[in-house]
Amino acid sequence: MPQVPQVRRILFNDEEIGMGFNSESGLAVGTALDSFTIAENPTAPGAEVTSSISIINTHEELQENLGMSFEAQGRYGFFSASTKTKFSESTKFNSTSTFLVARCLVENSMRRGKNFKVTGEAKALLDANRTDEFSRAFGDSFIRGLQTGGEFYAVIRITSVSTSKQSELAATLQAEANGLVASGSFKAAFTEANGSESTRSEFSATMYQKAGTGTQISPTVSIEDVIQRYRQFPEIARANAAAYETEVATYDTLPLPLPTPEEREDFLLALADAREKKLNYIQARNDLEFALKNPMFFRDLPSSETLNGAISDYTKLINAVMAHAIALSRGQITPPQLFDPGSLSPPLTEPGPITLNRVQTAPPPPQVKVPACIDMPVTAVHIKLRQLGLIVRDSAPLEITQDGHLLKGQIVNQSPPAGTMVDVGTEIELVIGNYYEQGPYRRIGRIPN
Structure with a gap:
């Protein structure tokens, strides 16, 4: 204007x-x-x-x-x-x-x-x-x-x-x-x-x-x-x-009922406040209704009576703030006013805070692929396994190879095998050669300590 x-x-x-x-x-x-x-x-x-x-x-x-x-x-x-x-x-x-x-x-x-x-x-x-x-x-x-x-x-x-x-x-x-x-x-x-x-x-x-x-x-x-x-x-x-x-x-x-700049600003403020309160009430009611229908997602829920009572209160608040916004838009509230549920007749009160505790489940541990360790130097294998978050155990009994000798200081066997997907923190068993011996025989057996 x-x-x-x-x-x-x-x-x-x-x-x-x-x-x-x-x-x-x-x-x-x-x-x-x-x-x-x-x-x-x-x-x-x-x-x-x-x-x-x-x-x-x-x-x-x-x-x-x-x-x-x-x-x-x-x-x-x-x-x-x-x-x-x-x-x-x-x-x-x-x-x-x-x-x-x-x-x-x-x-x-x-x-x-x-x-x-x-x-x-x-x-x-x-x-x-x-x-x-x-x-x-x-x-x-x-x-x-x-x-x-x-x-x-x-x-x-x-x-x-x-x-x-x-x-x-x-x-x-x-x-x-x-x-x-x-x-x-x-x-x-x-x-x-x-x-x-x-x-x-x-x-x-x-x-x-x-x-x-x-x-x-x-x-x-x-x-x-x-x-x-x-x-x-x-x-x-x-x-x-x-x-x-x-x-x-x-x-x-003309002496028309044109709003002053202050009235226009107050009207827009009151209308925005009513809309914000309506959206907050709707979200609060939706949260409670979802918890009531899907209790498996929550722990320590209040009783059904408590939840239903709060849902009913929020429904009344939603209806009241909508009526307030409509009256504002029709010029029936002069001067413009913010929505106050306590000033209604009868007065309304917002429900007290209800905490909805979600059920928390531990996420599965991450997995890694077991690397190839046989015939690799022990020190290098230990470093690699620890970098992957795996635990090293190398106290297993020793074995000889089919040609009758061991390679001292190298991995001769591992468990689980290379390429296996395991959880981080899994123990990896290593068999390590500790001396060198030759012979004409070809057998597999345990070597005494």
């Missing part, structure tokens, strides 16, 4: 007083106001008339005289599809001809709405601090008044073989329209100019009029018609006025 009240005029586009207006798009939207009255200013019922007959030399001067300059577009806006735009284009302005613009603007007393009331739909959004939704539905402004009266423009193009004669004819026409020379002076001068090939001339006239009915809005064919309509137009606009401008005001100009 705008922070600074604003009032401006825009070209009339069939909007009605009280209708919402979107200043960014320039479109009329929903109506947030009703039960108002419309009246003209009784103390200033008179009209304001502005008129001129101007010779113009540039296209920008033409736009300015038609009230369509760049500055005017900034003030009024949204000319692109207007009838006046089409009229401006029909004048076929060029730099060869001389152009005169006769303009007469009549502004009657502004008709304004008073004692605006907010509709029920709009008030519900404002009460609930839903200002973004209000802006989408009803805009940031409203049509406060209509400017009645009228506009008359006649653009006359004069072209002559002689540039001096062309300027002379334009000056004559301007003087006649302003009453400075006798009526018919332009017609006589124009007829005389066309009597000579060296001063042959032509003219055309186009008109735009907003106000009047019947013969009052008939096309002006001759220069005399243009001058006559130009002089009669204030009376036409008074008798049969048209609405050609609207007065747009931001909603800040």
